[in-house]
Amino acid sequence: xxxFSLIENEVIKMISKKRLMFVFAILVVLISVFAYGQxxxxxxxxxxxTQRMGIAATDDWRKLADQQLIDMKNRLxxxxxxxxxxxxxxxxxxxxxYNLDNNINPxxxxxxxxxxxxxxxxxxxxxxxxxxxxxxxxxxxxxxxxTIKLLLVRNVPRWKILLSKYLTLMILExxxxxxxxxxxxxxxxxxxxxxxxxxxxxTGFKVIAGKLDTSTVLNVPQWHYTLMVYSLAYFVAIVIxxxxxxxxxxxxxxxxxxGIIMSTxxxxxxxxxxxxxxxxxxxxxxxxxxxxxxLSGSFQPIEGMTMLFSISVLLGWTIASILVSFLYFTNQDxxx
Amino acid sequence: MxxxxxxxxxxxxxxxxxxxxxxxxxxxxxxxxxxGFLGPNGAGKTTTIxxxxxxxxxxxxSVKICGYSVTKDxxxxxxxxxxxxESPDMYKYLTGMENLLQFAAMNKTISRQRVKDVVEMVGxxxxxNDKVSTYSLGMRQRLGIAQAIxxxxxxxILDEPTNGLDPAxxxxxxxxxxxxxxxxxxxxxVSSHLLLEIQQMCDIVSIIKQxxxxxxxxxxxxxxxxDKIEWQLNAPDKAISLLxxxxxxEAIQLKKNTISADxxxxxxxxxxxxxxxxxxxxxxxxxxxxxxxxxxLDLTEGDEIV
Ligand SMILES: Nc1ncnc2c1ncn2[C@@H]1O[C@H](COP(=O)(O)OP(=O)(O)O)[C@@H](O)[C@H]1O
Ligand SMILES: [Mg+2]
Numbered sequence: 025x026x027x028f029s030l031i032e033n034e035v036i037k038m039i040s041k042k043r044l045m046f047v048f049a050i051l052v053v054l055i056s057v058f059a060y061g062q063x064x065x066x067x068x069x070x071x072x073x074t075q076r077m078g079i080a081a082t083d084d085w086r087k088l089a090d091q092q093l094i095d096m097k098n099r100l101x102x103x104x105x106x107x108x109x110x111x112x113x114x115x116x117x118x119x120x121x122y123n124l125d126n127n128i129n130p131x132x133x134x135x136x137x138x139x140x141x142x143x144x145x146x147x148x149x150x151x152x153x154x155x156x157x158x159x160x161x162x163x164x165x166x167x168x169x170x171t172i173k174l175l176l177v178r179n180v181p182r183w184k185i186l187l188s189k190y191l192t193l194m195i196l197e198x199x200x201x202x203x204x205x206x207x208x209x210x211x212x213x214x215x216x217x218x219x220x221x222x223x224x225x226x227t228g229f230k231v232i233a234g235k236l237d238t239s240t241v242l243n244v245p246q247w248h249y250t251l252m253v254y255s256l257a258y259f260v261a262i263v264i265x266x267x268x269x270x271x272x273x274x275x276x277x278x279x280x281x282x283g284i285i286m287s288t289x290x291x292x293x294x295x296x297x298x299x300x301x302x303x304x305x306x307x308x309x310x311x312x313x314x315x316x317x318x319l320s321g322s323f324q325p326i327e328g329m330t331m332l333f334s335i336s337v338l339l340g341w342t343i344a345s346i347l348v349s350f351l352y353f354t355n356q357d358x359x360x
Numbered sequence: 361m362x363x364x365x366x367x368x369x370x371x372x373x374x375x376x377x378x379x380x381x382x383x384x385x386x387x388x389x390x391x392x393x394x395x396g397f398l399g400p401n402g403a404g405k406t407t408t409i410x411x412x413x414x415x416x417x418x419x420x421x422s423v424k425i426c427g428y429s430v431t432k433d434x435x436x437x438x439x440x441x442x443x444x445x446e447s448p449d450m451y452k453y454l455t456g457m458e459n460l461l462q463f464a465a466m467n468k469t470i471s472r473q474r475v476k477d478v479v480e481m482v483g484x485x486x487x488x489n490d491k492v493s494t495y496s497l498g499m500r501q502r503l504g505i506a507q508a509i510x511x512x513x514x515x516x517i518l519d520e521p522t523n524g525l526d527p528a529x530x531x532x533x534x535x536x537x538x539x540x541x542x543x544x545x546x547x548x549x550v551s552s553h554l555l556l557e558i559q560q561m562c563d564i565v566s567i568i569k570q571x572x573x574x575x576x577x578x579x580x581x582x583x584x585x586x587d588k589i590e591w592q593l594n595a596p597d598k599a600i601s602l603l604x605x606x607x608x609x610e611a612i613q614l615k616k617n618t619i620s621a622d623x624x625x626x627x628x629x630x631x632x633x634x635x636x637x638x639x640x641x642x643x644x645x646x647x648x649x650x651x652x653x654x655x656x657l658d659l660t661e662g663d664e665i666v
Contacts, residue, residue: 029465036462040453170449174507177413178466179439357416359376 026180030188031195034162038196043161047154047200051207054150058142059212066133085132089124093117134220136246138212139205143250143257144320146204148313151257152264152289158196159268160281162189163353167276167360182354190346193269197261201254225249227319249319256315263309263338264289270345273353276360306333309341364427366391366440366515366547367412372421374407381407383571384421389549389564391514394541396562396579397551404571405551406446409519412549413443426514442513444521448504452493456484456503459492463507470510482506483532497524505533509540516540517549522557534561555655569656582655589628590620591635592644599640607631620648 038044073088096117100110143151163186166172175185209218223246244252264285272281292310299305306312312334319331367389374382382404389395397405410416412423414430414437423430428437450459460479464470479488482502492500501524508516518537522530538561540546552558558565559579566576575582593599596619603609603621611622623631628647635642 026466026468033462033465036458037451037454040451040458042453169452170447171451173415173445173449174463176415177438177441177443177445178463179435180466181435355417357376358410359416 027184027188027191030180030185031192034189034192035195038158038192041161041165043158044196044199047157048203050154051203052211055142055204055207055211058145059138059208059215062133062138062141062212063215086124089120093120093124096120132220132223133212133216134223134246135209135213135216135218136220136223136250138216139208140246140250140253142208142212143201143204143253144316147253147257147260147316149289149293151200151204151261152313153286154200155197155261155264156268156282156285156289158200159193159265160272160285161278162193162269162272164272164276164278164281168278170360172358172360176358183350186350186353190266190269190349193265194262197258197265201258201261205254221245221247221250227252227321252319253316256319259335259338260313260315263313263342266342266345266349267309270349273349307337309338312337363390365389365424366393366426367549368422368424369408369412370422372408372411372423373419374404374411374416375419376407381571382411385566385568385573387566387573387576389515389547391547392541392545393564394537394548394562395550396558396565397549397568398553398555398558398565399551399568400553403553403568405568406519408568409443409445409517409549409551412517413441413445414438415445439511440514441517442508442511442515443517443519444501444504444508445517445519447523448500450492450500450503450507453491455491456488456495456499456506459503460488460507460510463510467511469512474510474512478506478510481509481536498526498529501525502529505536509546512544512546514545514547515549516546519551520553521550522552522554530557537561567655574656588620588648589623589631590618590644590646590648591642592618593635594641594643598638599635602635602638603631606634618644 073091076091096113099105100113100117105113163172166175176182225244225246225248227244227249268281268285271285272278275281275284289310292308292313295305295308296311306329312329315331315334318334365388367387369385369387372382372385373380385408387395397408399405407416411418412425412430414423414434417431423437425437426440428440430437450456451462454462457475457479460475464472464475479485482505484499484502484506487495487499492503495503501521505518505521508518522533525533537548537550541548550558550561559582562579564576565579565582566573567582568574591599596614596617599619600612600614603612603619607623607626609621609623609626613620628645632642632645
């Protein structure tokens with residue numbers, strides 16, 4: 025019962041600090057830019073294809089898809105391409121083939137597609153960034169302002185104070201995703217129309233030894249796919265939220281905790297690019313964030329990683345972060 | 361007194377990074393007492409208070425509030441405490457009222473009416489709906505006191521509470537503290553580095569220096585050190601023997617031609633008249649305000665009798 029009041033307090037503070045407004049504003053700007061860019065790219069691709077093939081792109085997408093397929097196969101035959109590029113090309117070729125066989129037009133844009141794609145593109149860097157902006161301040165903000173003293177001398181045990189903050193963070197993560205979803209639909213709907221929710225999407229791709237295994241592929245309605253993407257995004261938000269939360273407890277300054285977690289995240293992108301042969305890197309949380317890539321069958325960052333593997337690694341980090349947070353917070357001397 | 365002590369510290373010690381900061385503090389306080397914790401900056405007052413309210417763990421010793429151990433029975437112990445520690449830090453981005461409502465929400469016994477009453481008690485009713493970021497230090501101090509007394513605690517702990525208050529504010533504050541102690545039965549624990557402040561406000565005082573309490577006493581006992589008179593005159597040695605022989609005044613100090621003496625009940629005008637009659641040329645005379653340093657000298661080195 026008291027926990028509810030504590031959460032309410034935290035939400036009031038978060039709203040008064042105007043951080044949520046800030047997150048909202050960033051989302052509006054970014055989604056608008058992204059939607060405009062997407063629109064522009066689609067138009068240009070269509071125009072290029074039309075020019076090359078002498079037909080209007082929307083009229084007969086199957087011909088265009090065939091053409092794309094041939095393009096990609098040619099690229100695959102290029103002896104100067106390295107093996108890694110080739111295997112990912114092969115994956116895409118197989119997917120396109122699958123689309124053709126099942127009559128799924130890959131060129132058509134819609135609000136549904138955009139909303140999904142936006143989250144797929146955000147999940148490893150942009151979404152974590154937004155979560156960090158809220159999470160990194162939750163405890164360190166109170167340490168640096170000294171208000172933590174006021175909070176911890178009430179007749180409420182420390183773990184309960186911390187739990188209320190953690191649960192508030194989980195609610196805020198839902199709010200971020202809700203903002204992202206609604207804004208994506210509204211803004212992209214303006215460009216591409218609001219439909220597309222029932223169109224079939226292929227998922228269930230598996231990559232086995234660098235080869236796309238389509239034996240388990242099935243078509244799901246777009247809304248179903250979108251739901252899966254946003255669920256995975258929520259999971260990633262919880263992971264990043266928990267880790268940032270821990271850092272914000274260990275490091276008592278907000279700026280320092282934001283700095284630490286952001287640089288770790290950015291370093292993760294380098295690592296998955298440069299050090300992908302180094303086995304241990306796969307246990308870092310940063311290289312396991314692209315969970316949605318497993319749904320769409322895009323190539324994985326490091327050979328041999330699967331959805332289950334990534335989720336397990338992330339879960340491990342989350343549990344460890346929560347444990348460290350609670351143990352440290354309930355035993356630390358408050359000297360601010 | 362047979363009632364449960366409101367606060368009981370026994371052999372309280374704290375060592376931070378190998379440095380002993382509080383070195384074995386003992387204290388027992390009963391309801392309605394106003395206690396002054398007097399000591400210079402860095403003496404360990406705030407560190408002691410942090411241990412009392414459970415912000416830091418004692419290295420040794422124990423804290424009991426209304427019979428409950430702070431380390432073992434935190435929630436029950438802290439149900440009886442309201443406090444300000446070091447500085448009245450509040451959520452600057454909230455208004456004064458929103459701040460108080462935050463704390464009220466954490467304790468079901470606090471009604472909205474109580475919040476309003478407390479705001480009036482500390483005299484903040486005109487500014488309570490402004491953001492705390494616009495408050496002066498004095499107003500923040502008042503808001504700090506307000507949040508501390510919201511839940512009608514049995515023990516009110518105020519760490520250097522008059523910092524930032526103007527003289528009128530300090531007088532008001534003193535009245536408020538008396539009222540809380542004598543009418544609402546709160547035990548008030550006030551720390552300060554100002555002797556005068558403690559003298560004017562408290563019943564009992566502990567004097568702490570470098571982590572050790574060097575004296576705990578009724579305020580009157582310490583007060584008696586305060587009616588010291590200083591004289592400068594042409595023959596100090598003669599004056600001292602006159603004071604001894606004619607007035608039976610024994611506590612006399614001589615520092616660089618200045619005589620200072622504890623004259624007790626003797627009237628100063630009669631003493632001065634006497635000096636002049638005895639042919640002494642009096643150039644300076646003043647009733648000296650005892651400073652904390654003087655008090656320490658008195659307590660640690662004893663009266664340096666000439
Ligand atoms: N976090 C800390 N680490 C090390 N020493 C500290 C810390 N906090 C306070 N101290 C030292 O403890 C002593 C007592 O400090 P404090 O309790 O704040 O004194 P007071 O409140 O009486 O002015 C000071 O000498 C101070 O330097
Ligand atoms: Mg202090």
